[in-house]
Amino acid sequence: MPGYEPADPNFESRVRSSFDRQEVNRTIGARLVKVAPGEVHIELPVRHDLTQQHGYIHAGITTTVVDSACGYAALTLMPEPMEVLTIEYKVNFLSPARGEKILAIGKVVKPGRTVTVCSGEAWAYGGGGRKQVAAMQATMIAAGR
């Protein structure tokens, strides 16, 4: 990944403030753990109330945090006062999302004035190791506030 130069020096506070306004993050326990130009990390605890029928985190909940990580990675490179919207994403599920926590990583692959393409990953941590559980390819759009 190239080193990206943010258009807005306050990119981190814009991302943190937007993340805080996402009520769903409180509901599922998602926490923002890294905000860098073109890259954002979000952590999610593996909680029983977020599981599907086999006791793993539901694919849609994993998607929720990887989507946010990708969207905010795109937002780090957008000038004020633009906001970010998800146009679409595609996710492959590679392993069961179980263990202690999920780490979602979003990275910008190709920034653009209107359209930004991102790549996302989710990793399950547990038992001293980690395993990739999901891979996302996403398209984000910059929208005026």
Next chain:
Amino acid sequence: MPGYEPADPNFESRVRSSFDRQEVNRTIGARLVKVAPGEVHIELPVRHDLTQQHGYIHAGITTTVVDSACGYAALTLMPEPMEVLTIEYKVNFLSPARGEKILAIGKVVKPGRTVTVCSGEAWAYGGGGRKQVAAMQATMIAAGR
């Protein structure tokens, strides 16, 4: 859509029992409202604790119910004792998910012994009308229990 013939006459109770074991459905308030051969509907209330930064339902939460609708649509056509797993999906977001409730519709496009392809939609109901908010294309796999 062709009329599908379920391999297992008890397809509905298998789907309902699996849906009930998904803890996440209680957490977000998702309800199973239709189970037919090759087609499943799930309803989600528009609740403040499921929103993103603009006050709409988060894309990942909409995805959660459309994924479940598609997965269970696939399961209606699978013989006992097979279970369904999501290999991957792709979702386009068409309009803000707001209003009173979201209806997720999952339909089988192509059933298969191993791989089943589904098509999903989410509709937002409010103010007396409805609007499509998401379109999914998903690949499901049959897995031995």
Next chain:
Amino acid sequence: MPGYEPADPNFESRVRSSFDRQEVNRTIGARLVKVAPGEVHIELPVRHDLTQQHGYIHAGITTTVVDSACGYAALTLMPEPMEVLTIEYKVNFLSPARGEKILAIGKVVKPGRTVTVCSGEAWAYGGGGRKQVAAMQATMIAAGR
């Protein structure tokens, strides 16, 4: 599908003229067979020089005609002098692409000033019947000439 109202009454000649400038269509033998508001059909002969290792039309060639059908379906609803570009697509392959000809159908699911979402299908005709071989979900963008 709702009935769409084209912004440009000359939509058909714009689509036909753009299709004619696509050299690849001559190379693979693709023919434009229907241009309606929000819907375009393209035919492809099943030719030996377009096949993969099992003798079926290569997935990428099927994709080529479904992509064009979706892109031109989007273009039918765009005002002059906008042109259409493919941002991304996702394709599921449902059955081998063999027989006598492939019919690619592109339809607009959600038109937009900037972003248009389309749905595409490919059908293989042969032996008096037809079978769906591919399903596409695509995102198109309007670009100034």
Next chain:
Amino acid sequence: MPGYEPADPNFESRVRSSFDRQEVNRTIGARLVKVAPGEVHIELPVRHDLTQQHGYIHAGITTTVVDSACGYAALTLMPEPMEVLTIEYKVNFLSPARGEKILAIGKVVKPGRTVTVCSGEAWAYGGGGRKQVAAMQATMIAAGR
């Protein structure tokens, strides 16, 4: 990417022989330039007869070579006598495919007995530099011959 151990020591000759049976490769001028465990590279000349309306390589033709690169990357890790089929892929288009040649790179992200997930890229070379033109995420399946 981890170092993968091929199940079949003759993986390269199986890939080369399958690639040679793909007639479409002769038609478009695609050449296999690297076959390693879990990674395959294919080159395509930028030829006028493969272009869309703006004179760039058509998205579907770029897709054709990235799909083959991903499929054969998956095949390098499959045991004899399995063959590979594309279940589905998603491609984002990042820049115009123009210049002198296109290099398609396919890599295995997650190998599996039945399902293998791959990641693909296409790069356009020209004027002494290179630019990424496409990013693919693909799902391949192992099929008995």
